Amino acid sequence: MKRRLDVFCEKLQEENVDAAFINAKENFFYLTGFLTDPHERLLGLLVFSDGKEVAVLPAMEKAQLEEAGFEGEIIAYQDHEDPWESLRKFASSVHTIGVEEEHLSHGRAKQLFMALGVSEVQDVTEMLDRQRAVKDEQEISIMREAAALADEGVEAGVAALSEGVTEMEVLATIEFEMKKRGVREMSFSTMVLFGEKAGHPHGNPGDRRLKKGDLVLFDLGVVWKGYTSDITRTVAFGEPDEQQREIYETVKRAEAASLELSRPGRRIGDLDQAARNIITEAGYGDYFPHRIGHGLGINVHEFPSMSHLNDDTLQPGMTFTIEPGIYNPAIGGVRIEDDVLITEDGYETLTKTTKELRIIE
Numbered sequence: 001m002k003r004r005l006d007v008f009c010e011k012l013q014e015e016n017v018d019a020a021f022i023n024a025k026e027n028f029f030y031l032t033g034f035l036t037d038p039h040e041r042l043l044g045l046l047v048f049s050d051g052k053e054v055a056v057l058p059a060m061e062k063a064q065l066e067e068a069g070f071e072g073e074i075i076a077y078q079d080h081e082d083p084w085e086s087l088r089k090f091a092s093s094v095h096t097i098g099v100e101e102e103h104l105s106h107g108r109a110k111q112l113f114m115a116l117g118v119s120e121v122q123d124v125t126e127m128l129d130r131q132r133a134v135k136d137e138q139e140i141s142i143m144r145e146a147a148a149l150a151d152e153g154v155e156a157g158v159a160a161l162s163e164g165v166t167e168m169e170v171l172a173t174i175e176f177e178m179k180k181r182g183v184r185e186m187s188f189s190t191m192v193l194f195g196e197k198a199g200h201p202h203g204n205p206g207d208r209r210l211k212k213g214d215l216v217l218f219d220l221g222v223v224w225k226g227y228t229s230d231i232t233r234t235v236a237f238g239e240p241d242e243q244q245r246e247i248y249e250t251v252k253r254a255e256a257a258s259l260e261l262s263r264p265g266r267r268i269g270d271l272d273q274a275a276r277n278i279i280t281e282a283g284y285g286d287y288f289p290h291r292i293g294h295g296l297g298i299n300v301h302e303f304p305s306m307s308h309l310n311d312d313t314l315q316p317g318m319t320f321t322i323e324p325g326i327y328n329p330a331i332g333g334v335r336i337e338d339d340v341l342i343t344e345d346g347y348e349t350l351t352k353t354t355k356e357l358r359i360i361e
Helices: 002-014 025-032 059-067 083-093 106-116 125-133 137-159 167-180 195-199 242-260 268-281
Strands: 019-022 044-048 053-058 073-077 096-099 120-123 191-194 214-220 222-224 231-237 302-305 319-322 325-328 332-335 338-342 347-349
Touching: 002 019, 002 025, 002 044, 002 125, 019 025, 025 044, 025 053, 025 125, 044 083, 053 059, 053 083, 059 073, 073 083, 083 106, 096 106, 125 302, 137 167, 137 214, 137 222, 137 231, 137 338, 167 191, 191 195, 195 214, 195 325, 195 332, 214 332, 231 242, 231 332, 242 268, 242 319, 242 325, 242 332, 242 338
Parallel strands: 019 096, 053 073, 096 120
Antiparallel strands: 019 044, 044 053, 191 214, 214 231, 319 338, 325 332, 338 347
């Protein structure tokens, strides 16, 4: 954590920002090692450009913050106390304050500015996003574990398939198996979609029953030690028809093309375009409505956006998803998604489940 704080403070100095008030729980975790959900209560970290840290959080969570190794000053408040009042003693040392504009509410911004009497405000969201985008070895190790658990989730789903079972029944099996492995939280609402419902990129599982000839789409991930995973696999229940096979192989080739370009120095937008070209040339361009992927880490969707418009370049330590898909609500859909790490000379897929078309009898 000390290294992360030092890097962030160097950026504050470069931008002539006296201090930053970190309000997003994910960034609080990134800089302190303590992950919590304060609900409506104030959680914040005041980081000064000289490296000093002041954490503001409910008194009931003070011990856990200390157990996480936090060594800065702590303002621990009871529910009947005003935490902003305790911040006033720092007013004389803060003129320019950095905030996360997308996370700090208007009401809390007013209270912060009144407490510190700041004269200038600067958004530090991108500063932290770019820092978080390049993972250190500890983060990468945890994300490998999270990806392995996601692989196990897919296998649990495949094992639960049988004629007449509902999407929700399979989903329940997946999440139960994850709980047994120590997973407290999924990265997002697990998707298990049968047949025509797989033709919706973000469909809602329900009471649709599995029948022969259905494609089955699994999209799931776990939160593990504060980091997320995200995998999608599509299998066939019973022998697939010719069009289903064609769609599957097209998506598989599209993902392979995108992965082939996943190396340091490559323009991010090229990864999206490579997959999009293959899907379009196969005649399914109108059925691929989303970008190729998204950044992955503490949040399941984070910086960078893997859009064809992104001119940023890949760096070692970046982690993201590659997930091309073809969706036709009339017949179903296919998506193949992997978690990807950029290495010094190429890439590593953290998710390992086979991408060969699996036919479940």
